[in-house]
Amino acid sequence: MINTLIGDIGHASVIVAFVAAIVSSYAYFMASRAKVEATGDNSWRNLARGAFYVHGAAVMMIIFALFNIIYEHRYEYYYAWSHSSNHLPVHYMISCFWEGQEGSFLLWIFWHVLLGLALIRGGRKDKVWEAPVMAMFSFVQLFLTSMILGVVIGDLKIGSSPFILMRDFMTDAPVFALDPNFVPNDGTGLNPLLQNYWMVIHPPTLFLGFAATLVPFAFAMAGLWKGKFTEWVKPALPWSHFAAVVLGIGIIMGAYWAYETLNFGGYWNWDPVENAVYIPWLVLVGAIHTMIAYRRGKSGLKASYILVIASFLLILYATFLTRSGILGNASVHSFTDLGLSGQLFAYLAVFAVLAVALLAYRWKSIPTTQKELATYSGEFWVFIGAIVLCLAAFQVLFTTSIPVYNSFMGFIGFESNAALPADQIAHYTKFQLWGGVAVAVISGIGQLLWWRKGNQGSFLDAITLPGMLTLLFASLIIVLSKLGVLNETIDNPVYITLLVAALFSVFANLSIILNLLHKKVSLSGGAVSHIGIALMLIGILFSSGYSNIISQNVSGMVYSREFSDDINRDNVLLWRNSPVEMDKYSVSYHGQFQEIAGVPGYVNRELLFPTADEYKAIARGPIKAKDKTYFETGDTLEVVSPENIYYQVQYKERDGDKSFTLYPRAQVNPNMGLLASPDIKHFADKDLYTHVSSIPDPNEEKEWGELQEYEVTAGDTIILNDYVAVFNGIEPIQQVPGVALEPGDVAVQADMKIFGERKNYHAHPVLMIKDQMLGRVPEEVADLGLRITFLNIDTENNKFKLGVNASQKDYIILKAMEKPFVNVLWIGTIVMSIGFVMAIIRRNDEGKKKPKAAAPKEKRKVQAA
Structure with a gap:
């Protein structure tokens, strides 16, 4: 019988979490009523807190139950079977947890629980905000928890449960008709592209960013609800910084994962799923700027409301895009539809209607200032920057939403065949590049005016030095590129404009930092x-x-007419051990390697004898790394990932003695075709990015030529496929890899030395008598395209018969590119994150200070819009 206890506990915990979210949201709503606040009655608040604590405890139990079915390989559950397998290490089991939609929703719910507990703790000191903010928080949790509820009422399905059994999910599978208690021996495994350490930390970071956008949204909604139209900005601002920095780091983590795992040659491909996260981040950063402007100059409050609300709604829209299946083939890594598209749309629609309606209802009550923003005021340029960010977000949003537009038109009865741009990278880049120019210029000018007096004279004084340094360094870079110091000549006017704008931003902001050092660095x-x-x-x-x-490809030949022009043009063919000149390097391919548990680096497959268990191999010889022996001949080894093959590619500078070795990875997946991941050589000024574009199909039987027989004696020299070989004789052996020898069995191996172009090889084909039957274990020398078989022994004449087959030598087709100054991108990410953290610390410190009472004459006049 199948033990379903853990699944029952998990599913019951989902129901408890859902009900507790309902109770908490309702109780917090009641606690927010004016009458309750006036009397100081805490009963509703205490009930709401208790319900949220129960909700949090139930969520923890769901997480425990789901990870348990993955970790314990409980393949009676569909989630465990479809996302994990027996041989995954623990850190990849964690990735399995959120690979599926249900697990990722649960991750999102988990972060909301932690953030909610933090807000409750803060609410004990300042009880003004706890009830209205947590009412919104719990209401969101209600919707999110419903996504994993897995309850069917008639024809209505609410959520998709991660605790559904295989037999209930795959009801039409014949195996369950024969045996309802059937449990698979292994799962289908984690997506090969997700078996990367970045996929262990990138999703949690990204979902924490998603979750954190709810906090400023909840404060904004609470401000509208309770009529505290201005007070919400102060507590919401540090949370907005936190959400922006975490979401930004999560985006960059995903970009770096793509850079070192996918083979499109970059870190950003303008895929709709990438865009769906990029859009709300831009809007959220715009919201931060308008909130800061309001804190300083009391202008931009309405814009802050709009952008904070929009950033959260865009997160919900991104969720709908990526999980409803509406993108279809437009995205390479969106989730498939689990039948939740209607529920996802309802989630988006409820909060969109609620937020827009409340904002519209309170719009005239939101205070505005009569003061006009001067051109030389910092607030003016902050607003311009926010507008630029929103325009950039809208451009991406408009194009990414084309599949949604087509679907909507079809829903109302009109046919629409609007298509995404054929070259999406070029389409987005031509707009976003100018957005980058504007952001760089505005960030420089805005900071100079923010910290200077708002007049033309002081601005000209402030901009002089950054402007001169910008022109100096930009000119120097362009001249160096024309002199050949850089790989490429910088002569594209658009690129020069972006370079000048970015350098100006660096020097302008650096001047601000230097001026603030004597005040307060924070x-x-x-x-x-x-x-x-x-x-x-x-x-x-x-x-x-x-x-x-x-x-x-300078060979003048086409590798295959089935290949695209790009592959035939931008790749080199590398025969094994045959160097090829490529740019300033001599490049050669030297064989296939695999990961072996307990051995650093990679091990040549020639030293591994395969067994019936693909995760086990037997050492053909000593396994060494850096002069240290880790395994001896005949030892059983554990293969870490048998599907992954690492191809040893050696680079050697033609004009120098420097050399290095890369190991790009590839596997042929039965469902996904060739999956190639690059290996990257990092230099100070560039990355050398190398990946395999094509390999011989490992599933096709290798074609061997006609068997050539040789009769030899010890010490004879023969020619094998143009290679000189010496037969040294034979020797008895006590064990044969993969064969269990019994008493009375006899095994001998030939000892041959073959002289290759790059190194010498030793071949040991085996001849044995087992159970009074003749058996042979041939030796394949893949480098040389040879298979040697020990055929027979002429004991009377002391002669030995060998059989040799030849085949096409092993090869790979390789693509390599240089990425100049890509390290500047990653360094910039770190610097940006540091700046956000400094801002969070500063805003938290401001929040702890009690505001000074303003004299009546100092109070600003405000009026309703």
Whole structure:
């Protein structure tokens, strides 16, 4: 019988979490009523807190139950079977947890629980905000928990449960008709592309960013609800910074995962799923700027409301895009539809209607200032920057939403065949590049005016030095590129404009930091963030705009007519052990390697004898790494990932003695075809990015030529497929890899030395008598395209018969490109994050200070819009 206890506990915990979210949201709503607040009655508040604590405990129990079915390989559950397998290490089991939709929703719910507990703790000190903010929080949890509820009422399905049994999910499978208690021996495994350490930390970071956007949204909604139209900005601002930095780091983590795992040659492909996260981040950053402007100059409150609400709704829209299946084939890594599209749309629609209706209802009550923003005021340029960010977000949103537009038109009875741009990278880049120019210029000008007196004279004084340094460094870079110091000549006017704008932003913000050092360094968080963004723009400019493919096919031949023109043009064919000149390197391919548990680096497959269990191999010889022996001949080894093959590619500078070795990875997946991941050589000024474009199909039987027989004696020299070989004789052996010898069985191996172009090889084909039957274990020398078989022994004449087959030598087709100054992008990310953290610390410190009472004469006049 199948033990369903853990699944029953998990599903019951989902129901408890759902009900507790309902109770908490209702109780917090009741606690927020004016009558309750006036009497100081805490009963509703205490009930709401208790319900939220129960909700949190239930969520923890759901997480425990789901991870248990993955960790314990409980393949009676569909989630465990479809996302994990027996041989996954624990850290990849964690990735399995959120690979599926249900697990990712649960991750999102988990972060909301932690953030909610933090808000409750803060609410004990300031009870003004706890009830209205947590009412919104719990209401969101209600909807999210419903996504994993897995309850069917008639024809209505509410949520998709991660605890559904295989036999209930695959009701039409014949195996369950024969045996309802059937449990598979292994799962289908984690998506090969997700078996990467970045996929262990990227999703949790990204979902924490998703979750954190709810906090400023909840404060904004609470401010509208309770009529506290201005007070909400102060507590919401540090949370907005936190959400922006976490979401930004999560996006960059995903970009770096793509950079070192996928083979499209970059870190950003403008895929709809990438865009769906990028859009709300831009809007959220715009919201932060308008909130800061309001805190300083009491202007931009309405814009802050709009952008904070929009950032959260865009997160919900991104969720709908990526999980409803509406993108279809438009995205390479969106989730498939689990039948939740209607529920996801309802989730988006409820909060969109609620937020827009409440904002519209309170719009005239939101205070505005009569003061006009002067051109030389920092607030003016902050608003311009926010507008630029929103325009950039709208451009991406408009194009990404084309599949949604087509679906909607079909829903109302009109046919629409609007298509996404054929070259999406070029389409987005031509707009976003100018957005980057505007952001860089505005961030420089805005910071100078923010910290200077708002007049033309002081601005001209402030801009003089950054402007001169910008022109100096930009000119120097352009001249150096024309002199050949850089790989590419910088002569594209658009790229030059972006370079000048980014350098100006760096120097302008650096001047602000230097001026603030004698005051208080924590005040410079904004300037540090802007420098980070400018560095990111410079890194993107050089690494993408001047990426250089060095693996050009100069042989004059077409590798295959089935290949695209790009592969035939931008790749080199490498025969095993045959060097090829490529740019300034001599490049050669030297065989296939695999990961072996307990051995650093990779092990040549020639030293591994395969067994019936693909995760086990037997050492053909000593397994060494850096002169240390880890295994002896005949030892059983554990293969870490048998599907992954690492191809040893050696680079040697033609004009120098420097050399290095890369191991790009590839596997042929039965469902996904060739999955190639690059290996990257990092230099100070560039990355050398190398990946395999094509390999011989490992599933096809290798074609061997006609068997050539040789009769030899010890010491004879023969020619095998143009290679000189010496037969040294035979020797008895006590064990044969993969064969259990019994008493009375006899096994001998030939000892041959073959002289290759690059190194010498030893071959040991085996001849044995087992159970009075003749058996042979041939030796394959893949480097040389040889298979040697020990055929027979002429004991009377002391002669030995060998059989040799020849085949086409092993090869790979390789693509290599240089990514100049890509490190500047990653450094810029770190600098930007540091600036955000500095801003969070500063805003938290401001929040702890009690506001000073203003004299009546100092009070600003405000009026309703």
